[in-house]
Amino acid sequence: MLPELNEELVRSRIARRIAREFHDGAVVNLGIGIPTLVSDYIPEDVRVVFQTENGVVGAGPAPEVPDLRFIGAGGRHLTLLPGSALVSSDLSFGLIRGGHVDATVLGALEVSQDGDLANWMVPGKMVPGMGGAMDLVTGARQVIIATTHTTKKGDAKILKECTLPLTAKGVVSLVVTEFAVFRICEGKMELAEIAPDVTLEDLKAVTEAEYTVADPLPIMQGTEEE
């Protein structure tokens, strides 16, 4: 039986784990949803430069008094940290596409075992548009997916092949869920860490993708702090 976790723990577990992935000085773009929480868990000895696609390099936390002249992805309020810079959208996407952003953290509808990502549309539903997601996953050096392990209905989201329209092919390098961490390298998926109280059999039952298992298999980082 997989452990039953409340939504808040699911979100914080995923965010806390991803926050350990960055080196000091890393330039990181956070998408909306769970990815937004990652900035709350960055270790004290690591300085991360948060970039937003609408033109901030060095974004800080939301201010006490919101100011519409300082917003980030999804219209979220932010502050400018000392040493930050403001740029136009064309330069911002030059930073993104040009490989000057170390990592992007995004949500997913589906991820495939060889790193394909679908996270922008569901046929038959209203099409919101891809925004900056396609450029981010194409240009960022590392694409990290923050997602619940299954859909709300319990269907697998980590698949052999995506069924939804793709955001990009073969771009995902790390998938973090509340139950596990998978790394994708050269088109092959490996289970890299597993959450406490989750067995390999439990995990397999909710994961359609084929993957190898790291040996030894560590416990998911950050869960010891819960």
Next chain:
Amino acid sequence: MSRKIVKPVISAQEAVGRVKPGSSIMVGGFNYGGIPYSLVEALVAAGVNDLTLIANDTAYENVGHGRLVANGQVKKVIASHVGLNKKTGQLFHDGQLELELCPQGTFVERIRAGGFGLGGFLTPTGVGTVVEEGKQVLEVKGRKYILELPLRADVAFIRAHRADRHGNLTFFGTNRNFNPTMAMAADYVVAEVDSILEVGEIDPNDVVTPGILIDALVVKGDNYYAART
């Protein structure tokens, strides 16, 4: 195209007179930020229709240029994201609105190409997705790229912070976004600003958009969002 050295300071209503039925129009802004709210409000009031709207998003149904869509003045939208304006999706699904979605980086680079005299550009964004449908895909040094074409418009409404009388512009906060790029890519460019200073009062080192790109200046009005951005 010759522009006046000293820019006319006009009303939003006068500026909107340059937008004709069927015009293509670029509007700056990302979410709530950097939208030329007073110009857009005047365009809503004028009711000019059959517009092609080129903007990153369609804001919200009751906010900024989202109102142009909700008001039925737009026949085609070229944007990267329209999900926050329910009316856009609804009109598109009802077949009353043409919608061309571009990845945001491709969107802004198409405008840049339009303003920089380029015939297009090659981007890896969208390869292997629906974005490449109907487009040329080229392989350069072993990597696939989509050929994306430039975008220009008849009119651009942009938002800046300060202008001098020559139209030199500075920007503030995240209001900058698409505005400097759009200033390059339209035949008639109006900048809505917080204030207009005398020539020499803006240090040339601080100018982001040179005044030679600007046709006219409008001082922002006091509507809710214009006052807050």
